[in-house]
Amino acid sequence: QQxxxxxxxxxxxxxxxxxxxxCAYENTAFDYFPWYQQFPGKGPALLIAIRPDVSEKKExxxxxxxxxxxxxxxxxxxxxxxxxxxxxFCAASRSARQLTFGSGTQLTVLP
Amino acid sequence: DTEVTQTxxxxxxxMTNKKSLKCEQHMGHRAMYWYxxxxxxxxxxxxxxxxxxxxxxxSVPSRFSPECPNSxxxxxxxxxxxxxxxxxxxxxxxxxxxxxxGPGTRLTVT
Numbered sequence: 001q002q003x004x005x006x007x008x009x010x011x012x013x014x015x016x017x018x019x020x021x022x023c024a025y026e027n028t029a030f031d032y033f034p035w036y037q038q039f040p041g042k043g044p045a046l047l048i049a050i051r052p053d054v055s056e057k058k059e060x061x062x063x064x065x066x067x068x069x070x071x072x073x074x075x076x077x078x079x080x081x082x083x084x085x086x087x088x089f090c091a092a093s094r095s096a097r098q099l100t101f102g103s104g105t106q107l108t109v110l111p
Numbered sequence: 112d113t114e115v116t117q118t119x120x121x122x123x124x125x126m127t128n129k130k131s132l133k134c135e136q137h138m139g140h141r142a143m144y145w146y147x148x149x150x151x152x153x154x155x156x157x158x159x160x161x162x163x164x165x166x167x168x169x170s171v172p173s174r175f176s177p178e179c180p181n182s183x184x185x186x187x188x189x190x191x192x193x194x195x196x197x198x199x200x201x202x203x204x205x206x207x208x209x210x211x212x213g214p215g216t217r218l219t220v221t
Contacts, residue, residue, distance in 0.1 A: 032208045043115075043201050043212035044154065089153050096208035098144070098167065101153035 004092050006102025013109050019077040021105045023090035030092040035075045038087045080109045115213035117202050123219045132216045134185040134202030143185045146201040154201055192220045
């Protein structure tokens with residue numbers, strides 16, 4: 001009930017391409033869905049987040065798409081750059097309580 | 112400013128040592144967290160402090176002892192650790208559910 005499933009485990013994209021990472025959740029009480037970007041040896045950085053009252057949120061090259069009925073949300077990185085190469089974690093929480101993380105996606109953007 | 116600071120950045124300790132990790136935030140956040148992260152895994156919640164009181168302890172062994180001296184500071188006291196406790200230890204603070212992580216302390220237990 002608390003699980004968040006993330007796919008793919010790893011992703012290789014050419015520079016300029018679109019990177020897409022997907023997450024699915026089970027607990028319909030989740031009301032906050034953030035994405036974190038983590039570089040090796042660093043802490044996760046909050047990238048973008050969405051609440052279930054909207055279906056899409058865009059910040060620069062990063063977009064979250066949210067499908068409440070399917071209990072799925074995804075991160076799209078447009079015009080992917082080598083500097084975007086990192087591990088991305090989706091997460092979910094209920095009523096501002098602790099985060100439940102996905103398993104992570106290692107993104108490599110080739111120059 | 113969404114900065115959470117952690118010291119030290121790196122720590123090597125023997126199994127009989129006692130050491131402490133420190134975390135600080137000045138964003139006025141009233142919830143603070145300790146996580147443990149192993150390589151290629153998501154952060155694993157250890158403790159949650161809410162309004163300076165321990166609200167969640169995720170069945171963490173007693174060799175890890177958290178402390179919240181005030182609303183800006185969070186410590187993690189370490190004693191008699193095992194080699195399998197080697198990991199990146201992350202502190203985070205949150206405001207209305209938005210959690211901000213520090214850079215972490217890379218702990219190696221020898």
